[in-house]
Amino acid sequence: MSKIDTEPVVRERELVGGNGEELEAQHSARAAAQPASALFAGISGAVDAEQLRARAATLEGSGMLGGAHLTLAYPGADTERVTIGPGVDLLSYPLPSGEGGASPWVQTAAAEGALLALSAESQAQATVVLHPDLAALSPSMLMQLARPILTEGAGLVMAGYTQGPFDSLVTHSILAPLTRALYGKRVRYPLAPDFALAPRVAARLAMSAHSGVSPVLWPTTVAAGLDAVVVEAELGLQHPAPPGVDLSAAITQLAGSAFAEMEAHAPLWQRIRPAVQAPTPLTSRGPAATEAHSIDTGPMINSFLLGSRSLQDVWGMVLPPVSLLDLKRLALLAPDKFRMPDELWVRIIYDFALSYRLRTINRTHLLGALTPLYLGWVASFVNEAKADPAFIAEARTERLARAFEDGKPYLVRRWRWPDRFNP
Amino acid sequence: MGEQIAQSLQDSVGRVVTKIVTLLPGIAAFVLVLLIFAAIGAGLAWATQRVLAALRFDARFEGNENLSEWTQSPSRLVARIVFWGIFLLGVLVGISAFEAGSSDVGVSAYVFSYVPRVVGALILLFAGTLIARVLGRSVLISGVNMNLQYARLLGTGVKWLVLVLTAAMVLDHLAIGGRIVDLAFGILFGGIVFALSLAVGLGSRDLVTRSLAREVGPRPKPGPVSEERFHHF
Numbered sequence: 090m091s092k093i094d095t096e097p098v099v100r101e102r103e104l105v106g107g108n109g110e111e112l113e114a115q116h117s118a119r120a121a122a123q124p125a126s127a128l129f130a131g132i133s134g135a136v137d138a139e140q141l142r143a144r145a146a147t148l149e150g151s152g153m154l155g156g157a158h159l160t161l162a163y164p165g166a167d168t169e170r171v172t173i174g175p176g177v178d179l180l181s182y183p184l185p186s187g188e189g190g191a192s193p194w195v196q197t198a199a200a201e202g203a204l205l206a207l208s209a210e211s212q213a214q215a216t217v218v219l220h221p222d223l224a225a226l227s228p229s230m231l232m233q234l235a236r237p238i239l240t241e242g243a244g245l246v247m248a249g250y251t252q253g254p255f256d257s258l259v260t261h262s263i264l265a266p267l268t269r270a271l272y273g274k275r276v277r278y279p280l281a282p283d284f285a286l287a288p289r290v291a292a293r294l295a296m297s298a299h300s301g302v303s304p305v306l307w308p309t310t311v312a313a314g315l316d317a318v319v320v321e322a323e324l325g326l327q328h329p330a331p332p333g334v335d336l337s338a339a340i341t342q343l344a345g346s347a348f349a350e351m352e353a354h355a356p357l358w359q360r361i362r363p364a365v366q367a368p369t370p371l372t373s374r375g376p377a378a379t380e381a382h383s384i385d386t387g388p389m390i391n392s393f394l395l396g397s398r399s400l401q402d403v404w405g406m407v408l409p410p411v412s413l414l415d416l417k418r419l420a421l422l423a424p425d426k427f428r429m430p431d432e433l434w435v436r437i438i439y440d441f442a443l444s445y446r447l448r449t450i451n452r453t454h455l456l457g458a459l460t461p462l463y464l465g466w467v468a469s470f471v472n473e474a475k476a477d478p479a480f481i482a483e484a485r486t487e488r489l490a491r492a493f494e495d496g497k498p499y500l501v502r503r504w505r506w507p508d509r510f511n512p
Numbered sequence: 513m514g515e516q517i518a519q520s521l522q523d524s525v526g527r528v529v530t531k532i533v534t535l536l537p538g539i540a541a542f543v544l545v546l547l548i549f550a551a552i553g554a555g556l557a558w559a560t561q562r563v564l565a566a567l568r569f570d571a572r573f574e575g576n577e578n579l580s581e582w583t584q585s586p587s588r589l590v591a592r593i594v595f596w597g598i599f600l601l602g603v604l605v606g607i608s609a610f611e612a613g614s615s616d617v618g619v620s621a622y623v624f625s626y627v628p629r630v631v632g633a634l635i636l637l638f639a640g641t642l643i644a645r646v647l648g649r650s651v652l653i654s655g656v657n658m659n660l661q662y663a664r665l666l667g668t669g670v671k672w673l674v675l676v677l678t679a680a681m682v683l684d685h686l687a688i689g690g691r692i693v694d695l696a697f698g699i700l701f702g703g704i705v706f707a708l709s710l711a712v713g714l715g716s717r718d719l720v721t722r723s724l725a726r727e728v729g730p731r732p733k734p735g736p737v738s739e740e741r742f743h744h745f
Binding site for chain 1: 657
């Protein structure tokens with residue numbers, strides 16, 4: 090487990106004047122003195138009820154919940170609470186019927202909204218949301234997510250995963266660095282399906298779910314708005330990628346949702362400065378050169394080139410001339426030399442966010458025009474891995490995240506004065 | 513002979529001058545009325561924009577993405593409509609004044625009967641252009657994201673299809689051109705569809721060939737599934 094936002098913890102340490110071990114002991118003593126914690130865990134999608142009961146029985150028998158009473162909510166038709174044992178109850182909730190063809194993220198967000206409403210009723214001290222594949226429904230992982238909330242005063246615990254160097258590329262190229270630069274929270278998976286929340290963060294996220302600002306829920310943004318401590322817990326597992334998702338539609342959904350959050354929280358992120366923090370430990374996504382050689386970047390570069398030939402009019406309405414010039418230069422490179430500089434990618438994302446806000450063109454068109462650029466970034470990322478035997482994906486995305494932070498003044502300036510001359 | 517020519521020239525010049533002199537008061541009245549209405553229109557447009565700004569009118573239309581294609585400020589658009597509406601009214605009143613000051617009768621009746629057609633045609637033109645632009649760009653972006661090499665051609669084709677359709681509808685509504693418009697529209701529309709069909713057909717030739725070969729030919733034995741080395745999500 091890695092602490093993502095250590096500042097408040099450091100502050101607390103300074104106040105009590107002790108070292109980390111003393112603090113931990115005090116936390117343990119405080120936790121022991123409290124009555125049994127009420128823990129609420131919810132599965133954010135359809136599950137096999139029998140498998141869930143078996144897992145719940147394992148949880149009951151493990152004794153690793155530390156005396157905490159667990160209510161486990163899952164989508165189902167039963168309305169009565171089923172007691173598995175003295176420490177675990179099962180409760181079903183109606184899965185919100187999403188619109189036809191809704192993306193997996195929208196369906197998950199609808200289920201998360203329903204779970205947060207149930208959690209508020211149960212007055213739990215910590216709410217844990219889990220992926221429907223139940224991979225994280227083990228006593229150790231459950232406590233890994235809930236413990237920082239119950240004993241360390243954290244507001245939000247986001248899961249970290251063991252992934253390959255070329256997994257979750259939309260997250261690593263857009264969502265995570267954008268979230269980090271805007272809200273000052275180092276979270277590698279801002280849309281992680283497994284996370285835990287303190288009651289006040291859960292209540293605010295439930296409000297956010299009903300506000301309709303964005304069809305996808307962003308716990309990190311809500312936690313940043315409450316100035317809550319955000320922690321990342323490395324679970325050491327990997328969920329399967331959502332099947333049959335159209336790339337362009339998903340980018341439209343996810344980037345659009347992130348931009349909508351930006352618009353809604355503009356006063357918040359404009360005053361947040363990137364926190365000076367220790368580098369994130371490289372726990373996963375290690376050397377990638379071997380895997381990179383098996384990836385054919387040709388189709389991705391072709392998509393970028395097709396976009397470059399066909400979408401100049403659209404890009405011209407969104408991007409400043411210097412970015413367009415850089416993109417034209419990119420289009421002239423040989424496939425193996427194809428590299429998209431971080432500064433260019435950062436400016437592209439920030440300018441698209443700005444156009445989203447200003448409604449320069451229809452938003453669906455705007456986000457659709459981002460897909461070829463994203464594929465260009467992926468091709469460049471893979472090419473870098475091919476060229477460098479010591480390529481570490483985690484270190485590379487860390488560098489990209491810093492570029493997003495460095496580029497934030499550009500975003501703030503353009504956001505405040507969009508009509509100013511921008512060469 | 514020469515005298516006769518000179519006489520007929522004098523007569524015709526005299527008639528033209530007389531006609532102009534007769535029309536002059538009407539033209540002066542028309543210009544005056546137009547200037548007055550333009551000034552009233554400008555004043556009303558300015559007042560409208562101020563009132564709408566006070567009512568935060570633009571903020572109410574922030575959600576309308578297609579309108580933003582046309583104007584960044586809906587209140588300015590309304591003010592322009594007010595100005596041009598008053599100006600058009602000025603033209604109509606000016607024509608009435610012109611008719612009153614001249615011997616020609618029936619001009620204003622003809623123009624008045626034509627106004628609803630012009631308004632309808634303007635609405636058609638506005639809607640048609642907007643739809644053409646949005647539809648053309650939708651097709652272009654979808655085509656690029658589907659990796660269609662002829663996406664630009666497809667987008668431009670769809671845009672011009674809608675524009676040609678709009679132009680034909682506008683001319684038909686204005687009753688200009690008669691059967692020529694119908695005929696020209698049929699030829700042009702058909703031509704664009706044919707060109708698009710050819711472009712898509714030729715561009716997708718390999719795709720169709722592979723698809724047919726799969727249907728007709730022997731089924732390939734399932735080989736080892738190559739595991740995808742990267743995931744976007």
